[in-house]
Amino acid sequence: MLYNTEAIVTKSVRYGENDAIVTLMTPTGRVSLMARSAMKPQSRLAAGVRLCAQGTYFIYQGRGMGKLQQVDLMASRRRLHENLDSAAYAAYFCELLLAAAPERPQADPAMYRQFIGLLDALIARPQDAELLARIWEAKICAWLGVSPDWRLCVRCGRPLAGPLRYHVQEGGILCRDCLQSTDYNRAFAVPEATAKILHLFERAVFEKLGKMNISVATTRALKQTLFYQLTEFAGLSLKSRDILHHLLDATVDEEGRS
Numbered sequence: 001m002l003y004n005t006e007a008i009v010t011k012s013v014r015y016g017e018n019d020a021i022v023t024l025m026t027p028t029g030r031v032s033l034m035a036r037s038a039m040k041p042q043s044r045l046a047a048g049v050r051l052c053a054q055g056t057y058f059i060y061q062g063r064g065m066g067k068l069q070q071v072d073l074m075a076s077r078r079r080l081h082e083n084l085d086s087a088a089y090a091a092y093f094c095e096l097l098l099a100a101a102p103e104r105p106q107a108d109p110a111m112y113r114q115f116i117g118l119l120d121a122l123i124a125r126p127q128d129a130e131l132l133a134r135i136w137e138a139k140i141c142a143w144l145g146v147s148p149d150w151r152l153c154v155r156c157g158r159p160l161a162g163p164l165r166y167h168v169q170e171g172g173i174l175c176r177d178c179l180q181s182t183d184y185n186r187a188f189a190v191p192e193a194t195a196k197i198l199h200l201f202e203r204a205v206f207e208k209l210g211k212m213n214i215s216v217a218t219t220r221a222l223k224q225t226l227f228y229q230l231t232e233f234a235g236l237s238l239k240s241r242d243i244l245h246h247l248l249d250a251t252v253d254e255e256g257r258s
C-alpha cells in the first residue's frame with residue numbers, strides 16, 4: 001500500500017553505510033520507516049530525513065517496516081542545525097515528544113500542531129529556549145498522564161496556598177496542612193507561583209507566547225519539579241537531556257572565565 005502524509009522528522013539514525021531509519025511524527029502519531037540510500041549526499045531523500053524537517057512523506061507500507069519513497073519538503077528548519085544550542089534543544093524536544101506520542105493513528109492532532117509551534121518558536125526566539133523547554137516538559141507530563149491538577153494539593157485535593165513543597169514520591173505539590181504529616185526529605189520548597197505557572201504551561205499556545213516574568217527562584221523550582229516529574233514519576237531517561245546539560249555547563253564555564 002502506498003500512502004502519503006504530512007510529517008516532521010523526530011529521529012534519524014544511520015543504518016548500515018547509506019540507509020537511515022527515520023521516525024516521523026504525523027498529525028495522527030508516530031511511524032518509523034526505512035529510508036534507503038538517504039545518507040548518500042546526492043540522495044533526493046537526504047534533506048527530508050534531517051531532524052525537524054517537515055514535508056509530505058510518501059510511504060510504501062508492506063509487511064514490516066514501511067519504506068520512505070519520496071519527500072516533498074515544506075520546511076527544512078536548517079537554522080536549528082546552524083547553532084549548537086538550538087540543535088541540542090531541538091533534539092531534546094523531539095525525544096520528549098517520542099516518549100509521549102502514540103503510534104499512528106492514535107495521536108491527538110493537537111500534539112503535532114503544538115510541536116510545530118514549539119519548533120518555530122525555538123527558531124524565532126532561541127534566547128527563550130529554557131522557557132520553551134519547561135513549557136514542553138509540562139505538556140509532555142500532561143500527555144503522559146503524570147500531571148496532577150497543579151493548582152490543587154496532590155494529597156487532599158484542596159486549592160494550594162503557600163508555603164508549598166513538591167513531593168517527589170507523590171508527584172505533586174503538597175499544601176501546608178498535608179506537609180505537617182510528611183517526611184520532608186523527599187519534598188523541596190517551591191515558591192507559590194510554581195503551581196499556577198505549571199497550570200498555565202500545560203495550556204500555553206506557542207504562537208501566542210508573550211514575555212514572561214518569572215523569578216529566579218520560581219525558574220529553578222519549575223526546572224526541578226518538571227525534572228523529577230519526568231524522571232522519577234514518568235520514569236523517562238533522556239539521552240538528549242544529558243547532552244543539553246553538558247552544553248549548558250560548558251557555556252557557564254566559558255562565561256565565568258571571560
Ligand SMILES: [Zn+2]
Binds near residue numbers: 174
Ligand atoms: Zn493537602
